[in-house]
Amino acid sequence: MTQDDLIIADPKMRAQGVNVFYGDKQAINDVSIDVGTDLVTAFIGPSGCGKSTFLRSLNRMNDTVASAKVTGRIELDGEDIYAPSMDVVQLRARVGMVFQKPNPFPKSIYDNVGYGPRIHGLAPSKADLDVIVERALVRAGLWDEVKDRLLESGTALSGGQQQRLCIARAIAVDPEVILMDEPCSALDPIATAKIEELIHELRGKYAIVIVTHNMQQAARVSQRTAFFHLGTLVEYGKTTDIFTNPKQERTKDYITGRYG
Amino acid sequence: MTFNAAALLLLIAGLALIGWIAGRQRSNLLAGRAGTKLHSRPQYHGWYVALWLFAPAALFLAVWSSVSPGLITNEVLASEAAESLPAFGFERGAILSDARSVAQGKQDAVRLPAAAPLVEPYAAAAHKYAWIGIAAMLALALAGGLYAFTRIKPDFRARTRVERIVMAVLLLASLVAILTTFGIVLSLLFESIRFFQLVSPMELLFGTNWAPQSGAPVDDTFGGIPLFWGTVLIGAIIAMIVAIPIGMMTAVYLTQYAAPVVRRWVKPILEILAGVPTVVYGYFAALTVAPALREFAVMLGIPNASTESALAAGIVMGVMIIPFVSSMADDSINAVPQAMRDGSLALGATPNETIRQVLIPAALPGVMGGILLAVSRAIGETMIVVMAAGLSANMTANPFASVTTVTAQIVKLLTGDQEFDSAKTLAAFALGLVLFIVTLLLNIAALRIVKKYREAYE
Numbered sequence: 001m002t003q004d005d006l007i008i009a010d011p012k013m014r015a016q017g018v019n020v021f022y023g024d025k026q027a028i029n030d031v032s033i034d035v036g037t038d039l040v041t042a043f044i045g046p047s048g049c050g051k052s053t054f055l056r057s058l059n060r061m062n063d064t065v066a067s068a069k070v071t072g073r074i075e076l077d078g079e080d081i082y083a084p085s086m087d088v089v090q091l092r093a094r095v096g097m098v099f100q101k102p103n104p105f106p107k108s109i110y111d112n113v114g115y116g117p118r119i120h121g122l123a124p125s126k127a128d129l130d131v132i133v134e135r136a137l138v139r140a141g142l143w144d145e146v147k148d149r150l151l152e153s154g155t156a157l158s159g160g161q162q163q164r165l166c167i168a169r170a171i172a173v174d175p176e177v178i179l180m181d182e183p184c185s186a187l188d189p190i191a192t193a194k195i196e197e198l199i200h201e202l203r204g205k206y207a208i209v210i211v212t213h214n215m216q217q218a219a220r221v222s223q224r225t226a227f228f229h230l231g232t233l234v235e236y237g238k239t240t241d242i243f244t245n246p247k248q249e250r251t252k253d254y255i256t257g258r259y260g
Numbered sequence: 261m262t263f264n265a266a267a268l269l270l271l272i273a274g275l276a277l278i279g280w281i282a283g284r285q286r287s288n289l290l291a292g293r294a295g296t297k298l299h300s301r302p303q304y305h306g307w308y309v310a311l312w313l314f315a316p317a318a319l320f321l322a323v324w325s326s327v328s329p330g331l332i333t334n335e336v337l338a339s340e341a342a343e344s345l346p347a348f349g350f351e352r353g354a355i356l357s358d359a360r361s362v363a364q365g366k367q368d369a370v371r372l373p374a375a376a377p378l379v380e381p382y383a384a385a386a387h388k389y390a391w392i393g394i395a396a397m398l399a400l401a402l403a404g405g406l407y408a409f410t411r412i413k414p415d416f417r418a419r420t421r422v423e424r425i426v427m428a429v430l431l432l433a434s435l436v437a438i439l440t441t442f443g444i445v446l447s448l449l450f451e452s453i454r455f456f457q458l459v460s461p462m463e464l465l466f467g468t469n470w471a472p473q474s475g476a477p478v479d480d481t482f483g484g485i486p487l488f489w490g491t492v493l494i495g496a497i498i499a500m501i502v503a504i505p506i507g508m509m510t511a512v513y514l515t516q517y518a519a520p521v522v523r524r525w526v527k528p529i530l531e532i533l534a535g536v537p538t539v540v541y542g543y544f545a546a547l548t549v550a551p552a553l554r555e556f557a558v559m560l561g562i563p564n565a566s567t568e569s570a571l572a573a574g575i576v577m578g579v580m581i582i583p584f585v586s587s588m589a590d591d592s593i594n595a596v597p598q599a600m601r602d603g604s605l606a607l608g609a610t611p612n613e614t615i616r617q618v619l620i621p622a623a624l625p626g627v628m629g630g631i632l633l634a635v636s637r638a639i640g641e642t643m644i645v646v647m648a649a650g651l652s653a654n655m656t657a658n659p660f661a662s663v664t665t666v667t668a669q670i671v672k673l674l675t676g677d678q679e680f681d682s683a684k685t686l687a688a689f690a691l692g693l694v695l696f697i698v699t700l701l702l703n704i705a706a707l708r709i710v711k712k713y714r715e716a717y718e
Contacts, residue, residue: 061606066520093608103599106622115617116607166603173607 008034008224012177012207013058013095018072020053020062027053029231030072035177040199040208042222042239044215046254050231051211052100055179058209059095060088076177093120095177096170101186102162104154104169109146112154112165113137116173132172139205140168141198160191167198171206178202180210184217196221215255219243227251265325268394269318272401276314279405283309283412291414300419308418311425312408317401324393335385341377448696451689458683464690470653470664472673472684482687484694486653490570490663494649495638498574498659499581503638504631506578507585508620514586515593516615527590534583538643545576545648557660564661568650571659577644581634588630592623592713629710636702640695642667666691 011034020028028050035041035058043051053062060081062068074081081091093116104112113133114123123129133150137143142164146157154165163183170178180199184192199208199221212218218225218239225242227234227250235242235251246252284306291298298305333356336342346352359378361367363386370376412418456464459482467483510530514523550572557565596619604614620627650662651672673688 059606061602064602064605089608089610091608092606097602097606099599099602099606101599103597103603105600105603105618115604115609119607119609119613119617169603169607 008036008039010037011035012037012077014075014078015054015058016073016075018054018057018070018074020050020057021069021071022065023067027231028057031228031233033226033233033236035207035209036224037207038204039224040203040210040222041224041226042218043209043211043226043228044213044218044254045228045234047213049228051226051228052181054228055181055209055211056097058177058179059092059097061092061097063088093173094175095179096173096175098163098166098170098178098180098183100182102159102166104157104162104165106153106155108151109137109154109157109165110150113168113172116169120173122173136168136172139171139202140164141194141201142168158191160187160194163187163191163195164198167195167202171202175206177207177209180208182211182213185213192217215243227254229254265321268321268397272314272317272321272397275317275401275405276310279313279409280306280310283307283409286409286412287414287416287418290412294414296414299415299417300422304418304422305412305416307422309405309408309412311422313401313405315425316404317397320397320400321393324397328389328393332382332385332389335388336378336381339378339381341381344374344377346374445696448689448693451686452693455683455686455690458686459690461690464687465694468655470669472687482683484666484691486655487664487666487669487691488694489655490649490653491639491665491667493570493657493659493663494574494577494645494665495641496635498571499578499638500631500635502575502578503581503585503634507582508589508627510582510586511589511593512615512620515590516611516619530583530586534587536580538580538641539647541576541580542643542647545572545644549576550648553660562658562660564656564658566650566660566662568648568662569660570649570663573645573649574659576648577638577641580641580644581638584634584637585630588633589623589627592626592630593619595626595713596622625709625713629706629708629713632702632706632709636699636706639665640667640699642671646671666695670695 013035015034016032018028018031019026031054043055045051056062057070058074058081060070062070070082076091076094080086081095105115107115110133113136114129117123117129117132123132134143134147137146142161145161146152146165154162157165163186167178167183184195187195196217199210202208203223210218210221222239224237225239226236227242227246227248229250235246235248237247242251243255246255252258280303284302287298287300287302287305336356336359337345345355355372355375355378358367358370358372358375359382362370362375362379363382370379463480464482464484466485467480468485469480469483470486471481473481514526518526546568550567550569553569553572553575554565554567557569600618600622601614604618605611609617645665645668649665649668651664651668652662653664653669654661656663670688670691673684673691
């Protein structure tokens with residue numbers, strides 16, 4: 001892989017020589033990648049290639065797995081996120097995450113979105129919180145559908161609405177980066193289209209990294225694409241280049257459906 | 261010749277074994293002769309014969325064992341020698357049982373002279389019925405065995421039949437517990453109805469004076485409120501104040517913070533604590549906790565401090581319930597999906613915030629169900645309150661005073677020499693019925709909540 005053709009002028013996050021181990025097993029092998037501000041970056045690759053593992057090391061969610069160990073350097077705005085001085089709570093407030101399966105809390109829609117701002121003390125008064133919740137729901141494209149039933153349980157929404165609620169929940173703490181781990185894999189095509197539309201609208205406000213199995217989706221929503229295979233980063237470049245003119249044989253085989 | 265049920269059971273078991281071998285042989289033989297394959301493997305034919313031989317005979321044996329003593333006694337009473345017997349009553353029973361013991365060889369000679377002429381008729385009747393029983397049983401066994409034996413053919417579906425019989429046996433086994441419960445409820449109900457003919461249910465449920473006396477029922481002495489209050493104070497208030505916070509904190513520690521090694525040790529130890537006999541908790545409460553609490557209360561200058569206090573019983577009962585609450589809470593917290601925890605942590609919540617604001621609220625229905633079950637156990641608990649809470653029916657909110665509970669009063673009403681049909685004794689059954697209904701309702705509510713909660717995450 002060559003760095004020359006990558007136009008990441010202003011990296012938001014930068015990974016250098018990252019390895020991730022689960023016990024003795026190495027899941028990620030020497031991955032270096034820059035994630036651009038204002039860009040949507042897609043991680044693609046076959047199941048078990050380590051793309052989700054790598055994503056979870058970007059906000060240190062791997063810390064919750066006792067056997068996981070991360071080596072190498074990952075920076076957010078030039079700051080090492082694995083340094084002892086880094087507060088993981090603040091890191092996760094700056095690098096939000098949306099999971100594969102919608103996981104709203106068994107609370108009201110309002111409280112789901114208000115949860116993050118409350119614990120971080122972003123809303124001194126109820127009126128402030130109202131504003132934050134409304135803005136997050138509007139940005140997530142959910143406001144019109146739920147504005148009359150904010151006090152109903154978040155788990156009562158449809159799958160697609162739940163996932164947009166989770167995105168609103170992540171937006172509400174005003175992060176700089178949003179990590180999405182196969183956010184549409186549990187959704188039907190219509191809900192998927194809405195999420196993709198939402199990603200388009202969010203682009204430019206946040207750095208977005210999305211892991212996906214769906215290559216058309218990567219092609220539709222992202223500007224940069226990274227192809228992972230067997231724990232290594234095979235190729236990284238502009239999405240149009242990766243899909244129309246891949247440099248590596250393995251990338252070509254994957255996107256033409258030869259394996260994976 | 262006496263009728264020995266155990267020996268006869270062995271006999272028909274032996275016959276069944278022979279039937280098994282014969283059935284197996286015959287099926288092989290028939291298949292060989294016809295040159296076809298058996299539908300069922302030979303041992304199923306064996307089992308089919310054995311079951312037909314054994315089951316009807318064993319059933320008859322069980323019925324006959326319970327019916328024949330009555331038949332024998334009737335026969336003896338019908339004899340000439342019985343005409344001189346006294347009329348119904350204790351003496352008549354004693355003479356009959358004396359004669360029976362001699363006739364069965366349990367005793368060398370009669371103790372009551374009046375029994376002597378009855379020994380001979382007794383022995384004769386016993387002999388006769390034993391032979392009738394044995395003959396009938398053997399006839400049944402052979403008939404059953406022969407019936408099954410003649411049905412054996414290569415295409416006979418012995419396996420299906422045997423499996424159906426096995427299923428019926430399993431069904432019967434599961435019915436035993438249910439029918440027993442049903443029987444217990446009925447007996448409680450009948451005795452309670454007898455009580456309520458003497459004392460009105462309103463009196464028991466809403467009366468405030470509890471001072472049952474032997475002899476004729478006295479008005480206003482069967483008021484259950486002081487007992488219910490004592491039960492609630494100890495089992496639902498004090499015990500839960502101890503058990504809920506400690507049990508919850510234990511569960512949170514074990515599920516969220518404890519290293520796997522700690523969890524591996526602490527969980528089994530907690531489970532052992534749940535297996536300590538309640539009588540041991542009882543004397544711990546009575547001999548250690550209660551005196552200490554009394555001294556403490558006297559030091560504080562609290563009046564009416566007793567060595568038997570609601571507090572001592574309640575605290576120890578709470579300790580007893582801790583493993584129960586912690587294990588239910590542990591299960592509920594573990595049942596909250598990992599995705600919930602991840603979602604909260606990914607928003608930058610600390611583990612502590614995640615537990616308090618996401619995990620515990622999500623686990624709450626399950627925990628509530630567990631607490632209701634714990635309450636139902638606590639109010640039905642007997643030994644600790646008998647030993648430590650006292651027997652005086654006080655209506656007091658002072659936890660250092662002595663109170664009494666429904667279970668403690670049931671024990672008091674039924675122990676010692678009691679006439680079995682006085683209102684005082686019957687009151688125990690009525691109290692038992694009330695307790696049964698309350699715990700039943702609590703259990704139903706708890707199971708419903710827990711079930712609904714499980715569905716929410718599946």
